[in-house]
Amino acid sequence: MEPYILVVEDDRDLREILCESLRLEGFGVVGAEHGEAALRHLKTGARPCVILLDLMMPIMDGWTFREKIGQDRSLAQIPIIVMTAVGGERAKLVPSNGTLSKPLEIGAVVDAVQLFCPARVDLRRL
Numbered sequence: 001m002e003p004y005i006l007v008v009e010d011d012r013d014l015r016e017i018l019c020e021s022l023r024l025e026g027f028g029v030v031g032a033e034h035g036e037a038a039l040r041h042l043k044t045g046a047r048p049c050v051i052l053l054d055l056m057m058p059i060m061d062g063w064t065f066r067e068k069i070g071q072d073r074s075l076a077q078i079p080i081i082v083m084t085a086v087g088g089e090r091a092k093l094v095p096s097n098g099t100l101s102k103p104l105e106i107g108a109v110v111d112a113v114q115l116f117c118p119a120r121v122d123l124r125r126l
Contacts, residue, residue, distance in 0.1 A: 004028030026119030035065030
């Protein structure tokens with residue numbers, strides 16, 4: 001599978017906007033509605049180049065998801081960028097490669113994921 005971004009976000013509208021915006025920027029994207037769905041996806045052997053992770057979600061929140069993948073050597077090295085409206089110490093409890101504050105700005109999201117994931121097509125050259 002080509003490099004792609006895994007977007008873990010329970011708000012369906014935001015997840016779809018993020019996925020579509022990133023696709024328009026030339027990235028491969030897979031969306032998951034909560035941590036448990038994302039974990040099931042990863043258990044198939046799929047390896048995203050970066051995970052965009054919401055913290056406050058039903059079924060399995062971002063803190064629990066991060067803890068679970070941190071316990072699996074094959075998943076622990078995947079870069080994670082936290083997306084959150086939660087500030088302060090609670091957000092810092094999640095080991096990550098970066099934090100994006102909500103409300104999100106798509107330019108900031110693109111800049112953050114470009115550090116870890118190549119776009120499939122450089123649309124700016126077309």
